[in-house]
Amino acid sequence: MPKYQIPIVDTDIHERVQYKDILEYLDEPYKHYITNCHWIQEKHMPYTQPAVAGVDRADAIVPDGRPAGSDLKFMQEQLLDDIGHEIGILTSALDPSPSSMHGWHEMAVALASAYNDWQIENWLEKDERLYGSVHIAAQDRDAAIKEIERVGSHPKMVQVLLPIDDIMWGDPFYHPIFEAAEKHNLMIGMHHNEPPVYYGKWPRYFIEWHTLIPTAHMKQITSMMFNGVFDKFPNLGLMMIEGGFTFIPHLMWKMDQQYRDLRHEVPWLKRKPSQIMKEQVRFTTQPAEELTKKEFMSLIEQMGTDEMLCFSTDYPHWDYDSPYRALPNLDAELKQKIFAENAKAFYPKLPKKRRANNERASSL
Amino acid sequence: MKEQVVCKTSDIQPGEMKEASFGRQGVLVCRTPDGEFYAFMNQCIHQGAPLDKGMICGATTDKSKPGSYDYCHEGEVIRCPWHGREFSIKNEGRMLANPSKKIPSFKVRVEDESVIVYK
Ligand code: FES
Numbered sequence: 001m002p003k004y005q006i007p008i009v010d011t012d013i014h015e016r017v018q019y020k021d022i023l024e025y026l027d028e029p030y031k032h033y034i035t036n037c038h039w040i041q042e043k044h045m046p047y048t049q050p051a052v053a054g055v056d057r058a059d060a061i062v063p064d065g066r067p068a069g070s071d072l073k074f075m076q077e078q079l080l081d082d083i084g085h086e087i088g089i090l091t092s093a094l095d096p097s098p099s100s101m102h103g104w105h106e107m108a109v110a111l112a113s114a115y116n117d118w119q120i121e122n123w124l125e126k127d128e129r130l131y132g133s134v135h136i137a138a139q140d141r142d143a144a145i146k147e148i149e150r151v152g153s154h155p156k157m158v159q160v161l162l163p164i165d166d167i168m169w170g171d172p173f174y175h176p177i178f179e180a181a182e183k184h185n186l187m188i189g190m191h192h193n194e195p196p197v198y199y200g201k202w203p204r205y206f207i208e209w210h211t212l213i214p215t216a217h218m219k220q221i222t223s224m225m226f227n228g229v230f231d232k233f234p235n236l237g238l239m240m241i242e243g244g245f246t247f248i249p250h251l252m253w254k255m256d257q258q259y260r261d262l263r264h265e266v267p268w269l270k271r272k273p274s275q276i277m278k279e280q281v282r283f284t285t286q287p288a289e290e291l292t293k294k295e296f297m298s299l300i301e302q303m304g305t306d307e308m309l310c311f312s313t314d315y316p317h318w319d320y321d322s323p324y325r326a327l328p329n330l331d332a333e334l335k336q337k338i339f340a341e342n343a344k345a346f347y348p349k350l351p352k353k354r355r356a357n358n359e360r361a362s363s364l
Numbered sequence: 365m366k367e368q369v370v371c372k373t374s375d376i377q378p379g380e381m382k383e384a385s386f387g388r389q390g391v392l393v394c395r396t397p398d399g400e401f402y403a404f405m406n407q408c409i410h411q412g413a414p415l416d417k418g419m420i421c422g423a424t425t426d427k428s429k430p431g432s433y434d435y436c437h438e439g440e441v442i443r444c445p446w447h448g449r450e451f452s453i454k455n456e457g458r459m460l461a462n463p464s465k466k467i468p469s470f471k472v473r474v475e476d477e478s479v480i481v482y483k
Pocket residue numbers: 408409410411412413444445446447448449
């Protein structure tokens with residue numbers, strides 16, 4: 001039952017593009033490849049997502065039959081208005097990821113640009129609550145930097161999205177991307193696409209792959225950490241999206257212990273890894289494991305800070321988390337932090353104060 | 365609200381389910397392939413999804429062995445539209461993965477063509 005009202009900053013909402021929607025933002029010859037040559041992005045997962053309607057909530061399919069997440073009006077009705085979001089951060093579903101594009105960088109770069117233009121025009125500029133993620137084809141580093149320069153200063157772009165896929169982003173080759181992001185006050189958001197969690201192959205069942213996604217997130221944090229990204233770019237933050245959060249204490253302890261033993265190899269780390277995580281790494285909460293309040297509070301205690309978790313729904317995907325039910329009933333101050341303040345403190349471009357004219361309070 | 369006609373028998377074919385109102389409460393009326401009617405709260409006990417947006421289906425059973433599926437109870441299982449949890453219609457709405465949890469149910473009787481839900 002509603003007890004009091006707090007705003008929600010939802011850090012993971014997947015708007016969805018259909019290729020026909022971005023054609024007008026694509027130049028030739030790329031447009032031709034989709035329109036006449038029927039190009040679609042290569043996917044590798046051998047199974048479907050075995051819920052009721054594949055990757056989506058069965059009730060999120062647009063009433064006219066279009067795929068979930070593809071219509072702003074329906075998203076407003078079912079999510080933003082219904083719950084009363086103050087802010088929603090779009091993380092999309094288009095992914096010109098390295099493992100699906102292979103060496104076809106030109107197409108990946110064109111898709112990312114078209115996507116950004118489509119996102120800005122059809123979402124960010126149509127709903128004041130929505131903020132966006134800059135898509136890049138980071139495998140083509142220099143083109144990616146150009147794209148960050150092109151759209152990164154848009155007032156509603158808050159992060160650069162990197163896929164958790166088959167590249168470890170801590171590699172110094174990619175550091176210029178972080179430099180460009182930092183320059184524009186953009187954070188880095190990382191979301192898995194089809195990461196190899198299984199010795200480079202696919203496990204036999206979807207449930208195995210889905211269970212192991214946090215391991216792919218741990219690999220990227222470890223890569224960013226020991227390659228010195230956070231010390232080199234002190235104003236940069238990393239948001240790990242949709243990989244869970246119960247592994248955080250383990251990773252902090254493990255990296256600290258390794259650092260004490262083997263600092264010799266990574267002398268550019270000036271702070272303990274756990275300290276760096278507390279200061280520069282954040283995690284979206286969905287898919288939240290079902291914890292009791294006691295278990296949840298013990299986890300926060302083990303992290304040593306209550307500022308790392310940022311609430312997310314993952315709408316419209318099947319493993320959506322309801323703001324009313326996904327987390328245990330936390331004390332007001334902590335709730336406020338997890339549901340809104342932590343994300344506002346993390347993303348420099350989000351408005352810090354609640355909009356005065358915002359009537360859409362959420363009851364939690 | 366003690367009892368209420370929620371629909372006609374012809375409104376729901378065997379193997380289908382439908383949302384209805386019982387007073388102010390949303391109920392999910394299910395009709396199993398043998399023609400019987402059942403009614404449950406139309407809200408998932410996990411995170412509250414509207415169950416009528418899920419599916420009525422069968423399920424892989426505990427007779428399955430690793431690598432070989434046994435699938436049956438077609439039309440006797442409700443699957444939630446969000447996280448896909450399965451609930452047995454014939455077994456008091458109990459969750460297949462954790463039978464100690466169940467969707468609250470209502471009593472149902474049929475009089476002439478009317479499906480009546482009561483407490
Ligand atoms: S809300 Fe029904 S399974 Fe989660």
